[in-house]
Amino acid sequence: METDRTSDIPAPLPAGTRLLHIGPHKTGTTAVQGALFAARERMGEHGVAFPAHSRHPMExxxxxxxRPGMMGDTVPTEGHWARLLERVRATGASTSVISSEFFADAPDDATIARIVGQLGGDRVHVLVTLRPLARIMPSQWQQYVQNGLRMGYEDWLEHMLRKPPYDRPTPSFWRRHRHDRLVARWARAAGPGRVTVVVVDDRDRGGLNRAFEALLGLPENLLRPVPDTVNRSLTLAETEMLRNLNVEFRGNGLPDGLYSRLVRNGAVTHMKNTYEPAPADVRIATPRWAAEAAAAIGASAAERIGALGVRVLGDPGPLSTVPEQPVPSPQEPRLAPEAAARALYGALAAAAAGGAGTAGARGVHRTPSRELLRVLGHRGLKRLRRR
Structure with a gap:
């Protein structure tokens, strides 16, 4: 296996490469996308283009x-993909970088081969970022809850690890996170020599940005963390609040669009961006049996990836170790009153800003409180007048 430590700077990819970062989910994708988008003009000065019109071209x-979109979000269309391809082609002979963890959801070899071909064939270099599976599982579960999942964490782990065929209720999980198969699928399309795997070291917060800088031939420290894109995970109490809300939401047959606007992009987004969990807030703890099962899968995956002939940056050892888990609390998790207030405000603000021009376009958590209150008050007066 060709393995380098991330401390050993890899040589830049050839000029004109189209670097395609496919995630998968929960491997530092949001943070690196924010850093790339914030630095896009400075990257251009060094011959590297960021063709997407937003931080993350998810659609x-x-x-x-x-694949379908998130629950209640914009329905992805071929036009979304065609527009991104146009922007990629417009970069000409420049090096460019495209990043979306949803490329890891490609269902089969034919789809992957088509994507690679449309992006430039031999010019495409695929980048896969990996973290230990035992660290991914709690983050991925709470992300599924943010998309409407109603199953508790331990029940979900039972289905993923102990109940064949391991594809319910979230069939996308193993497509994304059976990492050896993911790398193999993309290596078959792009060729092993045009695939790089970066093992993310959670102790080194700048390591992933440095790997991108090295591969793209960018100066050190050009990519910097962007606070707005620190996609923190929910605490256990926050996730349980949302999971129980999902039960009520589904049980009452409310429309998916309402969930997207008021819950995921309103309550949850505002809470995540404005409330920092305290040390006393209970984190999601993975049972020992599940962490050991995940480590065994990670060990098998690391061995198979090593035999594929792709380049591996970083130490693959952590992929097969059982990471330390939060000590389970003997008490029921309690939602901090401040977190609840932030979530409630986010939902109210989303309701107020939903059709309010610039407020809705900016997103609730970036709209000044005074403006949101003004919109909410204006709508309240209109309703009173109608009555």
Missing amino acids: AALAACG
């Missing part, structure tokens, strides 16, 4: 893979 990636 384009979903459309390319033939």
Whole structure:
């Protein structure tokens, strides 16, 4: 296996490469996408283009893979993918970088081969970022809950690890996170020599940005963390609040669009961006049996990836170890009053800003409180007048 430590700087990819970062989910994708988008003008000065019009071209990636969108969100169309391809082609001979973890959802070899071909064939270099599976599982579960899942964590682990065929209720999980099969699928399309795997070291917060800088031939420290894109995980109490809300939401047959606007992009987004969990807030703890099962799968995956002939940056050892888990609390998790207030405000603000021009376009958590209150008050007066 060709393995380098991330401390050993890899040589830049050839000029004109189209670097395609496919995630998968929960491997630092949101943070690196934010850093790339924030630095896009400075990257241009060094001959590297960021062709996407936003931090994360999610709809384009979903459309390319033939996958549905998040619950209640914009329906991906072929037009989303076509527009991204146009922007990629417009970069000409420049090096460019495209990043979306939803490319990991590509269902089969034919879809992957088409994506690679449309992006430039031999010019495409695929980048896969990996973290230990035992660290991914709690983050991925709470992400599924943010998309409407109603199953508790331990029940979900039972289905993923102990109940064949391991594809319910979230069939996308193993497509994304059976990492050896994911790398193999993309290596078959792009060729092993045009695939790089970066093993993310959670102790080194700048390591992933440095790997991108090295591969793209960018100066050190050009990519910097962007606070707005620190996609923190929910605490256990926050996730349980949302999971129980999902039960009520589904049980009452409310429309998916309402969930997207008021819950995921309103309550949850505002809470995540404005409330920092305290040390006393209970984190999601993975049972020992599940962490050991995940480590065994990680060990098998690391061995198979090593035999594929792709380049591996970083130490693959952590993929097969059982990471330390939060000590389970003997008490029921309690939602902090401040977190509840932030979530409730986010939902109210989303309701107020939903059709309010610039407020809705900016997103609730970036709209000044005074403006949101003004919109909410204006709508309240209109309703009173109608009555």
